[in-house]
Amino acid sequence: MSLLAAARLPRFPAASRIDAVGIALWGLRIAVVLVVVIGTIGSLIKARYTGAQWFDLVMFGLTIGSIYAQIALGYTMVYGVLRMINFAHGEIVMSGAFAGYFVATAFDHSGLLTQSPLPTMAAVVAVAVLTSTSIALLAERIAYRPFRRSGGLAPLICAFGVSFFLQQTFRGMFGTAVRSYPDPLWQRAAFHIFGYTVPHLDVLVVGLALLFMLALYLIVQRTRMGTAMRAVAEDAEAAALMGIDINKIVVFTFALGGAMAGIAGVFYSMVYKQVYFFMGFTPGLKAFGAAVLGGIGSIPGAMLGGFFLGMVESVGPSLFLDGLGIPAPYQLRDLIAFTLLIMVLIFRPQGIFGERMAKRRA
Amino acid sequence: MTKRFCRGLTGLLATALLTISVAVAEQTLGPVTDEIGVIRIPKGAPIQIGGSWVLSGPDTASGLDQKRAVEIAIKQLGGKLLDHPLKLNAEDDLCNAEGGQTVGTKLASNPQTVIVLGSACSSAATPEAPILWQAGIVDICTSCTAPSLTAPNRKPEYAGFARTVYSDIEQGKADATYAREEMKAKSVVTIHDGSPYAQQLQQVMADNFKAMGGAVLSQEAIAPTDVDMHPLLTRIASEKPDLIYFPVFTAAGAQILRQAKETPGLEHTGLLGGGALFSADFIEAAGPAVIGFLVAYPDLSPEAMGKGYPDFVEEYKKAYGEAPISGNHGNAYDAAILATKAIEQVAKSDAAGNLYIGKKALRDTVFATKFDGISGPIACDPYGECGEFHPSVLEYTSADPKTFAIGKNPKKIWPK
Numbered sequence: 021m022s023l024l025a026a027a028r029l030p031r032f033p034a035a036s037r038i039d040a041v042g043i044a045l046w047g048l049r050i051a052v053v054l055v056v057v058i059g060t061i062g063s064l065i066k067a068r069y070t071g072a073q074w075f076d077l078v079m080f081g082l083t084i085g086s087i088y089a090q091i092a093l094g095y096t097m098v099y100g101v102l103r104m105i106n107f108a109h110g111e112i113v114m115s116g117a118f119a120g121y122f123v124a125t126a127f128d129h130s131g132l133l134t135q136s137p138l139p140t141m142a143a144v145v146a147v148a149v150l151t152s153t154s155i156a157l158l159a160e161r162i163a164y165r166p167f168r169r170s171g172g173l174a175p176l177i178c179a180f181g182v183s184f185f186l187q188q189t190f191r192g193m194f195g196t197a198v199r200s201y202p203d204p205l206w207q208r209a210a211f212h213i214f215g216y217t218v219p220h221l222d223v224l225v226v227g228l229a230l231l232f233m234l235a236l237y238l239i240v241q242r243t244r245m246g247t248a249m250r251a252v253a254e255d256a257e258a259a260a261l262m263g264i265d266i267n268k269i270v271v272f273t274f275a276l277g278g279a280m281a282g283i284a285g286v287f288y289s290m291v292y293k294q295v296y297f298f299m300g301f302t303p304g305l306k307a308f309g310a311a312v313l314g315g316i317g318s319i320p321g322a323m324l325g326g327f328f329l330g331m332v333e334s335v336g337p338s339l340f341l342d343g344l345g346i347p348a349p350y351q352l353r354d355l356i357a358f359t360l361l362i363m364v365l366i367f368r369p370q371g372i373f374g375e376r377m378a379k380r381r382a
Numbered sequence: 383m384t385k386r387f388c389r390g391l392t393g394l395l396a397t398a399l400l401t402i403s404v405a406v407a408e409q410t411l412g413p414v415t416d417e418i419g420v421i422r423i424p425k426g427a428p429i430q431i432g433g434s435w436v437l438s439g440p441d442t443a444s445g446l447d448q449k450r451a452v453e454i455a456i457k458q459l460g461g462k463l464l465d466h467p468l469k470l471n472a473e474d475d476l477c478n479a480e481g482g483q484t485v486g487t488k489l490a491s492n493p494q495t496v497i498v499l500g501s502a503c504s505s506a507a508t509p510e511a512p513i514l515w516q517a518g519i520v521d522i523c524t525s526c527t528a529p530s531l532t533a534p535n536r537k538p539e540y541a542g543f544a545r546t547v548y549s550d551i552e553q554g555k556a557d558a559t560y561a562r563e564e565m566k567a568k569s570v571v572t573i574h575d576g577s578p579y580a581q582q583l584q585q586v587m588a589d590n591f592k593a594m595g596g597a598v599l600s601q602e603a604i605a606p607t608d609v610d611m612h613p614l615l616t617r618i619a620s621e622k623p624d625l626i627y628f629p630v631f632t633a634a635g636a637q638i639l640r641q642a643k644e645t646p647g648l649e650h651t652g653l654l655g656g657g658a659l660f661s662a663d664f665i666e667a668a669g670p671a672v673i674g675f676l677v678a679y680p681d682l683s684p685e686a687m688g689k690g691y692p693d694f695v696e697e698y699k700k701a702y703g704e705a706p707i708s709g710n711h712g713n714a715y716d717a718a719i720l721a722t723k724a725i726e727q728v729a730k731s732d733a734a735g736n737l738y739i740g741k742k743a744l745r746d747t748v749f750a751t752k753f754d755g756i757s758g759p760i761a762c763d764p765y766g767e768c769g770e771f772h773p774s775v776l777e778y779t780s781a782d783p784k785t786f787a788i789g790k791n792p793k794k795i796w797p798k
Contacts, residue, residue, distance in 0.1 A: 068620050076646065080612040196438040198633050200669035208644065217646055292609045293640055294633065294667060296440065302607055334613045342617075350614040351576070351603035 045366055052363050055340060062343025069338060075216045077335045083222045083291055085330020086229035090284035091307035092314065092322035093236060094156075094277030100253040100317040101273045102168065107179040108159055110304020111186035112152050112278055114297065116285030118190060119151035120144045121201055121295040128202035137206050149282035155186070156278030157271060165270075183301075191297040201293040225287045232283055233323050236276060240319060245272050253317065306357075313361050315371025324372055332357045412732040416740030418518040421496055425735035429463055431456075431721060432489035432519070433472035434482070434500035434510060440632035441477045443661035443707045445502040448524045448714035451706075452499055454697055455718035463722055464729055466737055471495070475506040477631065478577075482506030486513035495519055496739055497721045497748075499714065504528030504579040507543070515542030518741035520748050522546060522717040522768075525710035527553060527657070528578040529586065532767040542745050544766030546720060546757065547713040548680060550579070554586025556773030557627065557654065557678045561587075562594045564775070564796055565652050567624035569597040573614075573638065575606045575630045583629045583656055599623050606634050611641040619647030629656025629678075636667035643671050654678060654775075661708040662786035665778065672778045676795070679709055681774035682788050687712060691756040705787055713769060716755030720768070724748040773797070 063069075069077075091113055098106045127133040127140040163182045167175040210219045240246035251259040252269045260266050288303060289295050310329045314321025336356045341349035364372065411420040423429055433452060435445030449472050456468045473488060475481035482501060489495050490513050497520050501507045504526040511521045511531070516539065523531070523545035531540060532549055561567045572588050574580035581603075588598045599621040602614060615638070618626060626648070628638050635655055642648050655677045665672050684692055694715060698706055724747040729739045752761040758770035776792035785791045 069616075070620070072646065073616050073620055076616050077613055080610065080616070084610050191438070196440070196442055197663050198440040198636065198667035200636070200666055203640075203669055203671075219644070292637065293669060294609065294636065296633070298439075299609075302609075333610070338613065338617055348601060348603040350617065351605070353613070354605070 049363060049366060052359060055344065059340035059343040062345075063339050064343070066343060068342060072216050074335075077338060078331070079218065079222050081331035081334030082226050082327065083330070084334065085327035086226045087284050087288050087291070087326070088303065088307045088310045088330050089233060089323045089326025090229050090280050090287070091303055092311040092326045093233065093280045093319060095308050095311040096314070096316055096319060096322040097240075097249075097273050097277050099311070101249060101256075101270060102164070102175075104164065104175045105179060105308070106159075106164075106277070107176070107304070107308075108182035108186055109277065109281060110300030110302075110307070111183050111190075112156050112159070112281040112300070113285040113288065113304060114190065114300030115155045115186065116148035116152035116282030117289045117295050117299060118194065118285075119282075120148035120286040121199060121289060123147045124202045124289075128204065133202055134204045134206065137204065145283060145286050148286045149279045152282030152285060153275050153278035156274045156281065159186075160270060160274040165267075168270075187297055187301075194297065196297065199295045201289045201295055203293055207290065221290060225291060229283075229287065232280065233319075236280060237319055239276065245269070249273060309358060309361055313364055313371055315374025318371065318373035321371055321373030328372075329357055329361070332360050336360070412736060412738040413730045414738040414740045414743075417742040419741045421494065421739045421741065423466060423494065423496075423737040423739070425737075426466070427494075428467040428469035429496055429725065429737070430469045430471055430492065430494045431718075432492075432495045432498035432500075432514075433470050434475045434485045434489065434498060434506065434521075435472065435502045435524070436477035436481075436506070437472070437474035439476060440663060440667060441503070441658065441661075443663040444525065444658065444710065445474075445477070445500075447661075447706055447708035447711045448500065448502055450698065450702055451694075451711035451714035452524075452718040454694065454701060455715050455722070457701070458697070459722060463725060464731070464737060465735070468722075475501050475503070475510065477501075477503040478505050479509050482508065482510035483513065486510035490514050490517035490519060496725060497522065497744065499717045499721060500524050501526055502710065503577070504531060504582075505577040507531060508578050511543040512537075512539035515539055518542070518745075520544065520721075520741075520745045522721055522748065524714035524717045525657075526579065528582045530578060530582060532763075532765045534765055536765060540766075544720075544748055544762050544768055545713075546717040546755065546760055546769045547710060548769050548771035549767055550583040550586055552771040553657070553678065553680075553773070554583050555590045556771075557583075557587045557629075557656075558590035558594060558596070560678065560773070560775050560796060561591060561625050561627065561652075561654060562596055565625060565654070567591075567596060567652060569599050569621075569623045570625045570627055571599050571602060571618045571621060571623040573602045573604060573626065573628040573630060575604050575634055577606065577631070579658065580630050580656070584627060587627055587629075604630070604634055604638075606631055608634055609637055611637050612645065615642050615645040615648060619645055619651075622647065623651055625652040625654060627654050629658065631658045632661070632664050632667050635659045636664060636669075636671075639668050639675055640671045652676070657709065660776070660792070662783040665781060665786055665791075666783040668781075670781045672781050675778045676775055677778070677792060678773070678775050681772035681794070681797075682709055682712070683774070683794060686758075686772040686774070688716075688754055688756040688758050690754075694756050707786065709788065712755070712757035716757050716760050716769070719753065719755060720748060720751055720760055723751050723753065727751070 094109045124144045133140050159182050167178050207221050210217050248264045310325035311322045314325030333353045337349035337353045409420045411422050414420045435449050437445050473485040475485040502525045507526040514521045520542045525547050527550045529549050529551045572584035574584045657679045659677050660679045728743045728747050749762045760768050762768035775796040777795045778792045780791045
């Protein structure tokens with residue numbers, strides 16, 4: 021399913037238009053593929069890591085990837101419906117994380133977080149979702165809606181403004197210190213399978229993220245509102261002529277994105293145990309990259325992009341760079357993640373799940 | 383002998399380059415003539431001292447602690463010097479290069495800035511000091527410890543830079559000694575975040591560790607904003623080091639500490655952090671994982687500090703309602719005293735009561751002034767190294783940030 025069919029672009033340049041740039045791009049593609057292949061073979065020959073360590077790296081990648089995927093959904097849905105990049109989405113994640121932090125800390129101090137993890141975590145997630153959704157809706161109503169008909173870069177600049185506003189508001193309200201998220205014993209537990217250690221928390225985060233993403237997919241795909249969303253994404257004017265209330269659909273889209281951001285904020289804090297006002301920026305940026313990789317506007321694409329980015333970040337340096345003998349490879353993890361992202365986009369500019377635009381509109 | 387001669391010669395050359403490293407413009411104002419300029423402070427106007435510290439973000443405690451120490455020094459002088467009020471213009475340099483550049487430019491653009499105290503971070507001081515010296519302003523750093531800042535081969539644009547804090551040449555050597563002799567570590571992996579402080583300190587430590595017969599398995603790097611350390615720590619676990627040494631800043635340091643404890647294969651690996659992890663903010667960020675964590679830091683016990691230190695701590699508690707919140711307050715206080723002593727010696731008044739301060743004369747006086755500070759004896763070498771160093775290692779005993787108290791949480795465990 022795709023909310024937005026991407027621009028009509030040929031998959032590959034026509035053979036008759038081979039020029040210096042085309043040759044350079046092919047050279048780049050071949051170089052990256054060689055680095056990946058030779059590095060991987062080298063790493064496997066070196067046998068530096070045990071099977072358990074490779075398994076751990078994959079689990080870390082899946083965990084962070086599932087969080088990126090959830091955040092990426094917010095970007096992709098808003099872009100699909102409004103053709104606007106909501107750069108404040110990372111801060112909406114941060115707002116959910118903060119709200120969840122305060123509730124989780126209160127439960128932790130009272131001992132409830134340890135005694136009754138299920139209801140307390142449900143409450144933490146509910147408060148985070150409520151906060152993130154409210155802030156997303158306020159941003160849409162106050163900041164984005166007045167710019168909806170504006171052309172050019174105005175909505176994008178407005179999104180940057182909302183991002184800074186939210187960061188500085190939380191900074192002013194809660195200070196600049198890094199706060200430690202509660203860490204009850206059950207979050208540190210693990211089980212063993214085939215000799216591998218699997219942390220409960222990782223399974224919980226990945227499992228629930230998949231579940232929530234599936235629910236979101238079904239909402240978009242199988243409900244009347246979801247159908248209306250897709251109609252607006254395809255052609256807003258035609259959808260309006262068919263009686264669809266565009267404002268209602270936009271609000272619904274922001275509410276869904278905000279809810280996913282709230283959940284992602286709680287998961288991110290549970291895994292990395294820190295909350296501070298700037299925490300949304302980097303994962304937001306990476307999730308945006310994941311959304312573009314998957315094909316911006318495509319919900320499965322955002323999910324796949326998130327997991328791809330998480331896996332490359334986690335496994336990539338050990339798999340590709342260790343084998344080439346590059347020292348301190350993890351300082352290059354963003355570089356290799358985004359290089360691979362660029363490579364995918366060179367091969368497939370519309371992203372993995374991006375589709376060509378419908379030739380004829382209603 | 384040859385080494386000393388070379389060092390002396392380099393010092394002379396550095397002094398000679400002093401005058402060409404700033405916008406050379408001999409100036410005479412009132413009774414003062416100076417090679418690089420004169421600051422005129424009208425009668426009754428304040429003597430303006432710039433301050434550059436990290437005052438927001440995860441490392442706030444470090445900068446705020448130093449700013450408070452300077453405020454106490456000013457208060458103890460009655461808020462006045464040579465019948466002029468003292469005014470501290472403290473700015474937030476964010477503990478990074480961009481912040482240091484911005485603050486340096488802002489303070490240098492104020493023609494009334496007499497001298498600057500700070501930064502708390504080498505990352506900020508590295509771009510800031512040349513900007514200030516370009517305007518003929520001396521910078522006395524209060525906790526930036528990167529060796530390059532006071533190295534004999536430092537560039538001429540750092541000629542106006544001095545510090546009342548030690549160099550990490552000494553800190554790195556002490557950390558290697560502790561790791562080899564006390565922790566009995568045979569192998570180490572170091573982690574830095576690309577900042578001048580972390581990068582240079584881990585390099586000095588690694589070099590000394592190797593010289594003492596230890597093995598440096600790898601020297602890893604992260605970004606200060608990284609949160610997912612699991613893959614890196616899994617890689618480190620594959621090397622089976624006895625010790626991980628990570629002199630990084632609060633946010634990343636807390637993540638390494640927390641996640642190292644969850645990483646299979648690192649259960650018995652020692653962890654040693656640097657001075658940037660010595661604050662209540664770090665306890666807050668690291669949570670329960672902080673208990674038992676070791677941090678290498680200068681010895682702040684009364685016997686290692688100057689004789690005025692206990693009185694200063696009492697004054698601090700009275701002024702701010704809490705004990706010092708980080709560790710370099712003594713260095714900052716001494717920097718303020720050094721600055722005011724130098725201004726007192728250099729400044730001249732005219733008949734109308736206006737004050738004149740020669741910039742080059744102030745720089746030379748700062749470098750020549752000696753006194754017993756609360757952090758120990760203060761006496762600068764030709765490259766601006768003015769402080770004294772006493773090593774120690776401390777261990778965190780509680781995960782409650784409110785219990786941060788130097789000597790108790792963390793408590794000193796070495797030297798015994």
